Amino acid sequence: xxxxxxxxxxxxxxxxxxxxxxxxxxxxLGEIAESGELVINPVIYAELAGWFEAKEELDLLxxxxxxxHEPIPPTAAFLAGQVFRQYRQRGGQKKRMLADFLIGAHAxxxxxxxxxxxxxxxxxxxxxxxxPTAEIH
Numbered sequence: 001x002x003x004x005x006x007x008x009x010x011x012x013x014x015x016x017x018x019x020x021x022x023x024x025x026x027x028x029l030g031e032i033a034e035s036g037e038l039v040i041n042p043v044i045y046a047e048l049a050g051w052f053e054a055k056e057e058l059d060l061l062x063x064x065x066x067x068x069h070e071p072i073p074p075t076a077a078f079l080a081g082q083v084f085r086q087y088r089q090r091g092g093q094k095k096r097m098l099a100d101f102l103i104g105a106h107a108x109x110x111x112x113x114x115x116x117x118x119x120x121x122x123x124x125x126x127x128x129x130x131x132p133t134a135e136i137h
Contacts, residue, residue, distance in 0.1 A: 002036040005107040006067070007116030008047040008099070010132055011040075015061055016051070021117065021133050028115060028132040039068045039112060043102045072106050080105035083124045 006029070013021040014029060032038060040062065052058040062069075080101040087094070087101070100118065104125040107114040113128040114121060121129055 002113060003039050003068075003110070004032050004036055004113040004115050004130070005039050005041065005103060005110075006044065007103055007114060007118060008044050009117050010115050011044070011048055011062075012051060013117070013132075015048075024132045028130065032115065032130075033066055036113075037068055038066055038115075039070050039110075041070055041072050041103070041106050043072065043099045043106075045069070047099055070106075070110075072102055073109055076105040076109040077102065079109060087124070 010021075010025045010029070012018070013025040016022065018025070029038065045058075045062070048058055048062075049055070052061075080097065083105065084092075084097050084101045100120065101124070103116075104114065104121045104127060106112070107121075107127045108125045113130060115130045115132065117131050117133045119129075119131065121127060
């Protein structure tokens with residue numbers, strides 16, 4: 001059974017019922033849940049929290065029988081920092097660590113696939129990526 005880290009943008013599309021991407025996000029999450037495992041980490045959880053009034057509301061949408069909550073391993077955090085340093089050396093303008101670096105490093109270190117519509121991960125991480133919107137663009 002393959003594990004897939006689910007990026008925040010896909011979950012927001014799904015939860016908010018995005019008219020352009022929501023249905024496809026829902027389909028992909030359903031397909032993966034049947035044949036694999038959906039994983040989120042504290043960074044993804046934190047990014048989602050800004051979209052909800054109460055923790056209980058968010059927790060209802062992320063049931064542990066569908067989503068495994070997993071901490072970011074120290075090895076992944078270190079990799080994220082190294083990749084962020086390379087990003088800055090190549091002219092990247094952000095001065096602080098981006099959530100995407102932590103998410104991409106987590107998927108990479110654990111050998112997970114990554115469900116995301118952000119196509120920038122490929123520049124920084126060797127991770128199998130599934131873009132639910134690839135057919136829509």
